[in-house]
Amino acid sequence: MRLNDAVFGIALLFFAFAVIAYSQTFPATFGQNYGPDLFPVLIGSGLAICGAVLTFRGWGARKVVPWVELGAWAQDRQKLVTFMLIPAALVFYILFSDFLGFLPTALLILFVLLRRFSVAPVNALGIACITTLLIHTVFARFLLVPLPWGLLQPIAW
Numbered sequence: 001m002r003l004n005d006a007v008f009g010i011a012l013l014f015f016a017f018a019v020i021a022y023s024q025t026f027p028a029t030f031g032q033n034y035g036p037d038l039f040p041v042l043i044g045s046g047l048a049i050c051g052a053v054l055t056f057r058g059w060g061a062r063k064v065v066p067w068v069e070l071g072a073w074a075q076d077r078q079k080l081v082t083f084m085l086i087p088a089a090l091v092f093y094i095l096f097s098d099f100l101g102f103l104p105t106a107l108l109i110l111f112v113l114l115r116r117f118s119v120a121p122v123n124a125l126g127i128a129c130i131t132t133l134l135i136h137t138v139f140a141r142f143l144l145v146p147l148p149w150g151l152l153q154p155i156a157w
């Protein structure tokens with residue numbers, strides 16, 4: 001799949017303006033001319049410049065480069081389903097991780113994705129268990145990220 005540069009440029013412009021707008025909500029630092037919004041505004045401004053360049057470049061090439069050009073893989077239903085499983089897994093995590101908890105949600109997502117990528121069931125379950133516990137240990141114990149326990153709250157360690 002190929003997209004015209006203008007498509008990415010417009011998306012980048014929206015993201016840049018969202019970053020700049022959100023950074024304006026940061027509290028001011030007393031006694032300083034700059035505050036915590038300085039770097040997000042600078043980064044957002046750089047992204048906006050890049051987005052504008054991409055948009056103008058893509059707009060100029062719109063007669064040569066189509067807005068969207070689908071590859072051969074987009075015609076294959078199995079590959080399209082596999083492609084859509086990744087955003088579906090993210091949405092599933094967002095919707096169910098608070099209720100189920102990180103461990104069961106991540107285990108289920110990894111198992112389903114590994115099975116879809118043709119890993120044998122026993123291997124997929126083993127890899128999913130080890131990976132989930134490893135990720136949980138790194139994020140919860142070392143990086144101190146509060147991962148949701150959900151249904152496992154009574155036995156949280």
